[in-house]
Amino acid sequence: MKKLAAVYGGSAPHHRALNEPKYRRWLSGLIYLPDLPGADLDGFDGLLIPERLHRGKLDEAAGSVLAYLDRGGTVLVFSGGEHPPVWLPGLKWEHRPTNFWWWLEPGADLGLVCHNPDHSLFGYIELDDATWHYHGLLHPPEGAETLIALRDEGALLYIDRVSTPGTLLVTTLDPLYHFGSYFMPATERFLDGFLPWVVRELL
Amino acid sequence: MKPTRSPSGSSSPSKSARIAMLDTGLGTMPHMKYDFIRERVESLDMYELPEAELSPYVALMITGNVDQELLYRERKRIQDFLDSGKVLVFSGHLSREWLPGAGTFVPKEIRSFQDYEIHKAKDHPIFEGVETKDLTFRRGVAGFFARGHNPPPEGVEVILTLPGGEPVVYVDRRSTRGVIFVSACYDLLGFGLDRLYSDDAPETTASLIAPQLLAWIEKETS
Numbered sequence: 109m110k111k112l113a114a115v116y117g118g119s120a121p122h123h124r125a126l127n128e129p130k131y132r133r134w135l136s137g138l139i140y141l142p143d144l145p146g147a148d149l150d151g152f153d154g155l156l157i158p159e160r161l162h163r164g165k166l167d168e169a170a171g172s173v174l175a176y177l178d179r180g181g182t183v184l185v186f187s188g189g190e191h192p193p194v195w196l197p198g199l200k201w202e203h204r205p206t207n208f209w210w211w212l213e214p215g216a217d218l219g220l221v222c223h224n225p226d227h228s229l230f231g232y233i234e235l236d237d238a239t240w241h242y243h244g245l246l247h248p249p250e251g252a253e254t255l256i257a258l259r260d261e262g263a264l265l266y267i268d269r270v271s272t273p274g275t276l277l278v279t280t281l282d283p284l285y286h287f288g289s290y291f292m293p294a295t296e297r298f299l300d301g302f303l304p305w306v307v308r309e310l311l
Numbered sequence: 312m313k314p315t316r317s318p319s320g321s322s323s324p325s326k327s328a329r330i331a332m333l334d335t336g337l338g339t340m341p342h343m344k345y346d347f348i349r350e351r352v353e354s355l356d357m358y359e360l361p362e363a364e365l366s367p368y369v370a371l372m373i374t375g376n377v378d379q380e381l382l383y384r385e386r387k388r389i390q391d392f393l394d395s396g397k398v399l400v401f402s403g404h405l406s407r408e409w410l411p412g413a414g415t416f417v418p419k420e421i422r423s424f425q426d427y428e429i430h431k432a433k434d435h436p437i438f439e440g441v442e443t444k445d446l447t448f449r450r451g452v453a454g455f456f457a458r459g460h461n462p463p464p465e466g467v468e469v470i471l472t473l474p475g476g477e478p479v480v481y482v483d484r485r486s487t488r489g490v491i492f493v494s495a496c497y498d499l500l501g502f503g504l505d506r507l508y509s510d511d512a513p514e515t516t517a518s519l520i521a522p523q524l525l526a527w528i529e530k531e532t533s
Contacts, residue, residue: 118378119335120406120416140380142358160376162336165358190337209450289375289404289497290418290458 110311111136112303114156115144115166121288122158125299128287134303144169149176153311158284159188159243170195177274182311188282189243198249198271199278202262208241218242219259228309229255232301238265240294244280256281267310275310328529331355331368332500335376342501342521351525352500360385365392369532375403375497382409393489398531400492400524402499405461412486413493414462419473427453429479432469436530437523438480441503445517446471449505456502457495490531500524 114126116138125131126138139147141161145168149155155176157166170193177183177197185192192201210216218239222230238256245262248254251270254263256279265279283295283302334340334354342348355363357377361384365371371392373382382389386409393399393411404416419426429446431438438446449455457479463469464486471480471494483491496502503517 118380119376120379120404121375123379123406124404141378160335160337162358162378163338164336164356209452212451290421291454 109136110153110307111151112154112156112307112311113137113139113149113152115139115141115158115161117141117158117161117165119160119288121160121285123288124290125158125284125288131299131303134307141165141169145172147172149173149181150179152181154182154184154306156184156306157186157193159186159282160190160285163190163193166193167195174272177272177276180274182275182277184277184306185279186282186284187243187278187280188285191244192246192278192280196276196278198252198268198276200247200249201280202245202247204242204244206241206243210241219261220264221257221259222255223257224253224255227253227255229302229305232305232309233298237294237297237301238281240281240286240292242280243282246278246280248278277310328369328532329353329367330370330372330525330528331363331365332372333357333360333374333377335374335378337376342504345504345521347522347525348500351529357381360388365397366395368397370398370400370528372400372500373402374500377403379405379407379409383407385409390487393487393491396489396532398490398492398528400494400499400528401461402494402496402502404459404495410461410493411491412464412467412483413491416459416461416495417477418459419457419475419477421454421458424453426474427456427458428474429456430472430474432472432478435470435480435482437520437527438470439523440516440519441523442516445503445515449502449515449517450513455496460495461493463493 114135116122220239222235242264248263248266252266252268254266256265257263268276283298286292286295330352332352334356340354429443446456447453460477460479463481466485468482469478479495500521503520505512
C-alpha cells in the first residue's frame with residue numbers, strides 16, 4: 109500500500125477525523141503540525157494537509173513541503189474558510205461567503221459540477237458526496253485538471269501536475285473539519301471514498 | 312469602523328479586566344470587528360501560551376480549533392491560572408484531558424433534527440433574553456450549538472442541555488479555586504454574531520450571548 113501521511117493540528121476535529129479507524133487505516137503516519145518543518149517526508153508517497161491549521165506554524169513548514177513537491181511528492185491541501193497557503197505554486201484563491209442553509213429551499217442546488225465524470229475519483233465518490241458547502245473559489249493554473257467546479261465560475265478541487273515536479277491537489281472543501289466535528293453527513297461519504305482513492309489511485 | 316487598537320492586542324487596554332482569547336491562527340479573528348469585543352478581549356497566539364505572562368489576565372477564552380496537545384502539555388499552567396481565582400471559558404469538544412474535572416467529548420446519536428434541541432436547565436445571565444430556538448437553529452439549520460457534550464464532574468451548575476439531559480453548557484466552581492465555564496459549542500463568543508460573516512444575516516436573540524458573556528466574566532472577576 110502506498111504511504112500517505114496526514115498533518116495533525118491537535119484540534120478536536122482533527123483528532124477525531126484522523127483517528128477514526130476507517131480513515132486511519134489509509135494513513136501511514138500522523139505528523140504533529142509543530143513537528144512538520146523538521147519531519148522526514150521521504151518515507152511517504154503523499155502528504156495530506158487538512159483545513160483549519162495554524163497558519164504561522166504551517167508557513168514555517170513551507171520550505172519542506174515545497175522541497176517535497178520538487179522531489180516529486182504528492183501534497184493534498186484542504187481549506188475551510190481560511191486562505192490556503194499563499195506559498196503553494198500556482199495557487200489563486202478567491203473568498204466566497206459560506207452558505208450553509210442553501211439546502212433548506214426545495215429543489216435548491218449548490219452549483220457543483222464535474223467536467224470529467226470518467227475520472228477515477230468518481231469511481232469512489234459521487235458529486236453528491238462532495239456537496240455540503242464550499243469555502244472560496246480556486247482559479248487553477250493552466251494545465252491543471254479540475255475535478256470539481258462551481259458552475260461557470262471556478263474550481264473547488266483540482267490536481268496540478270504542471271507547476272512542480274510533484275502532484276498538488278487543492279480543494280476548498282472541508283470534510284475533515286466537519287466529520288471531526290460530528291456535523292454534515294455528506295463529509296463522511298466524501299472521506300469514505302476520497303481516502304481510498306488517494307492511496308490506491310492518486311499516489 | 313476603525314479599530315481603536317491592533318487586533319493582535321499588542322497595545323495596552325484601557326480596562327483593568329483584561330481577557331485573553333487564544334488565537335488558533337486561522338487569520339484575523341473576526342470577533343475583533345466588534346468594538347465591544349475589541350475593547351475587552353486581546354488575542355494571544357496559542358503557541359505563545361507556554362511563555363506568556365498570564366497574571367494580567369482575569370480570564371482565558373479558548374475555542375474549538377485549539378491545539379489540545381499543546382493544552383495538555385500546559386495543563387499545570389492552566390490549573391495554576393484557575394487556582395489563582397481566574398475564569399476559563401472553553402467552547403468546543405474536549406479531545407484531551409487538560410481541563411480540570413472535565414471528561415472528553417461524548418457525541419450524541421442523532422436521528423432527527425429534534426435531537427439537537429437545546430433546553431435551558433436553569434436561568435443564567437449569559438443566556439438572558441436568548442430564545443432556545445435561536446440556540447437550536449442558525450439560519451434554519453439545527454446542530455451548530457451542540458452535537459454532544461463534554462462530561463462534567465459531579466456538582467456543577469448545568470445551564471443548557473440536549474433533549475436527553477446531556478449538559479452542553481455548565482459552570483464548574485468546585486474543581487479549582489477559579490471558575491470554569493464549558494460549552495460544547497465551537498465558539499460561544501462568536502455564536503450569534505452571524506453578521507460577522509454576512510451583512511444580510513437575520514436578527515437573532517443569540518447575538519445577546521457575546522456582550523452578556525463578557526459582562527458575566529467582568530462580574531465574576533471584579
